[in-house]
Amino acid sequence: MHSSQQLSVLVTGGSGYAGQFLVHALANAHKVHYTYGTRQLASAPSSAVAHKVDLATGEGLREAFEQTVFHAVVNCAAISQPGVCESAPEAARAVNVPNHLIDCILRQEQEKGVRAALIHFSTDQVYDGSHAMWKEDDQCGPVNVYGKSKLEAEQCIVSRLPEAFPVAILRSSIIYGPPPPEPVGRALFLQFVASAVRGAQPTTFFDDEWRSPVYVRDLERLVGRLITTAAEAAAGEARAAGAGPGGPADGPWRHRVFNAGGPERLSRADMARQVADALGCGHGAIASASAASINRGVASPADISMDVSRLAAELGFRTTPFREALREIFPPPAQGQ
Ligand SMILES: NC(=O)c1ccc[n+]([C@@H]2O[C@H](COP(=O)([O-])OP(=O)(O)OC[C@H]3O[C@@H](n4cnc5c(N)ncnc54)[C@H](OP(=O)(O)O)[C@@H]3O)[C@@H](O)[C@H]2O)c1
Numbered sequence: 001m002h003s004s005q006q007l008s009v010l011v012t013g014g015s016g017y018a019g020q021f022l023v024h025a026l027a028n029a030h031k032v033h034y035t036y037g038t039r040q041l042a043s044a045p046s047s048a049v050a051h052k053v054d055l056a057t058g059e060g061l062r063e064a065f066e067q068t069v070f071h072a073v074v075n076c077a078a079i080s081q082p083g084v085c086e087s088a089p090e091a092a093r094a095v096n097v098p099n100h101l102i103d104c105i106l107r108q109e110q111e112k113g114v115r116a117a118l119i120h121f122s123t124d125q126v127y128d129g130s131h132a133m134w135k136e137d138d139q140c141g142p143v144n145v146y147g148k149s150k151l152e153a154e155q156c157i158v159s160r161l162p163e164a165f166p167v168a169i170l171r172s173s174i175i176y177g178p179p180p181p182e183p184v185g186r187a188l189f190l191q192f193v194a195s196a197v198r199g200a201q202p203t204t205f206f207d208d209e210w211r212s213p214v215y216v217r218d219l220e221r222l223v224g225r226l227i228t229t230a231a232e233a234a235a236g237e238a239r240a241a242g243a244g245p246g247g248p249a250d251g252p253w254r255h256r257v258f259n260a261g262g263p264e265r266l267s268r269a270d271m272a273r274q275v276a277d278a279l280g281c282g283h284g285a286i287a288s289a290s291a292a293s294i295n296r297g298v299a300s301p302a303d304i305s306m307d308v309s310r311l312a313a314e315l316g317f318r319t320t321p322f323r324e325a326l327r328e329i330f331p332p333p334a335q336g337q
Pocket of ligand 1: 012013014015016017018019035036037038039040053054055056075076077078079080081095121122123124172173174175176184189
């Protein structure tokens with residue numbers, strides 16, 4: 001992987017919410033390929049290459065790796081709805097634990113000599129929710145099938161890829177932002193909240209379930225930066241090995257886990273109030289209640305707010321406060337309108 005050449009980047013799950021934003025953002029700097037399961041993107045940049053895959057079997061993925069050498073892989077594919085995972089645990093595991101992807105990454109290195117960097121999206125739901133502001137080295141203890149499958153995914157990646165591979169595991173909180181270019185076939189967090197707080201009838205928001213929601217634009221910047229730093233480090237290693245002048249670059253991250261959340265601990269009721277403020281619609285439609293008051297059919301950890309100081313300390317990366325991002329997403333009407 002060399003910083004001076006155009007990099008080939010594969011975004012798996014490119015048709016999902018985060019994936020669509022990443023495909024568009026990364027295509028500004030790199031040659032982007034993306035995978036989809038059921039929804040090929042009509043709106044993807046014309047330079048982007050689509051691959052239809054079934055990640056449960058690896059079908060389509062092997063062919064993508066045979067056709068192209070990837071310098072970086074961003075794994076956004078998942079069965080990401082906890083309720084769906086709970087009712088179909090084996091199907092969730094088959095997609096969420098990326099064994100076929102790891103097979104392809106290992107085979108690429110063996111057959112083509114190119115070690116792809118892997119940026120893998122995990123979740124805050126690997127934590128059990130029993131305290132506030134989780135750190136990456138805290139003991140994990142997922143309480144539902146989704147969290148268990150995502151923790152198993154992390155363990156699969158770390159155990160199967162040798163340490164020489166650049167691997168960044170991003171434990172993402174709730175991802176919010178504008179609507180994606182194309183619908184994703186499920187309710188979106190921020191759009192649901194915005195519609196509820198504008199509604200005529202009250203909607204219940206839990207005041208005892210805390211998260212550190214993360215702005216999708218921050219994830220675009222973070223993934224872009226991780227790809228660039230991995231490329232620079234690989235170029236430095238190649239120079240050090242005699243392929244050119246210069247010395248080794250610092251290996252910035254090898255098998256590193258990062259909490260990828262916003263900078264705050266917010267309850268769902270806090271988030272609803274901030275959305276209502278951004279929309280200027282008052283708090284009349286927000287009814288606060290305890291999470292225990294509603295049976296959602298799937299266990300949900302109470303407090304999985306995250307300490308995101310590792311991102312700042314090791315990558316110099318800061319995420320955007322919720323209120324600030326909302327101002328960007330819902331700009332106030334221009335004067336005189
Ligand atoms: N969204 C959040 O708030 C959130 C919070 C924490 C962590 N995360 C994690 O962040 C990542 C991205 O989340 P997201 O919300 O963008 O996900 P998403 O919108 O649910 O998208 C999931 C993607 O996975 C693909 N996929 C699912 N099953 C597949 C299969 N069998 N074969 C091929 N592709 C398959 C889907 O393809 P098709 O749609 O084309 O079928 C889609 O592109 C996931 O790893 C998720 O666990 C998300």
